[in-house]
Amino acid sequence: MASHFVVLALLISCHALASTSAEETGYVGPVDPKTLGLYKKDKFSHFHFYFHETFTTDNATTVTVVQPLPKYNGTTSFGSVSIMDNALTVGPNRTSKVVGRIEGLVAGTSQSEFNLLVVLNFALTEGKYNGSSIVVLGRNRLSLKVRELPVIGGTGVFRFATGYAEANTVFIEPTVRSTVEYNIYVSHY
Structure with missing residues (x-):
């Protein structure tokens, strides 16, 4: 019985300390999860997209803004930084229905392999997902057929x-264009 009292007293003390420190900071406070839409049950969704990038011409959709270091130019692209704004489609053909854009940044981050750090926003434009986006950030190991991010x-x-997300390069014509398939498995409210 005495141990239950000690545990209860400890819990009350911890709660009181947490409440006091939150109020003293002036920039932190409690939030009712319902006000953020978190009263709903989690949904699990699978999205299947393709994005199509063009590296050359006046209509390039992926542009290198920082060139790789000369030592790594032909092997790993270490040090390069590119910005992208590519169409997301439901099929692998460039003429497939567009359902959004993939906007982001990719950087060559390995001195020994062709790996990229990717920061990607899948900005959706169709149906109930119009105006919503899914954010993917991680290491894209291009030596693998299917990469997990x-x-x-x-x-x-x-x-x-x-x-x-799983990325799979469907088609690539180096320095000209590519098509990449994405399967995104997401838990959301």
Whole structure:
């Protein structure tokens, strides 16, 4: 009985300390999860997209803004930074229905392999997902056929989203264009 009293007293003390320190900071406070739409049950969704990038011509959709270091130019692209704004389609053909854009940044981050750090926003434009986005950030190991990347969040219906994405290069014509398939498995409210 005495141990239950000690545990209860400890819990009350911890709660009181947490409440006091939150109020003293002036910038932190409690939030009712319902006000953020978190009263709903989690949904699990699978999105299947393709994005199509063009590296050359006046209509380039992926542009290198920082060139790789000369030593790594032909092997790993270490040090390069590119910005992208590519169409997301439902099929592998460039003429397939567009359902959004993939906007982001990619950087060559390995001195020994062709690996990229990717920061990608899948900005959707169709149906109930119009105006919402899924954010993917991670290491894209291009030597693998299928690469797994984490979903770190999102906006709109994807607030507090988690999950993972699988990337698979369907077609590549180096320095000209490519098509990449994405399967995104996401938990969201």
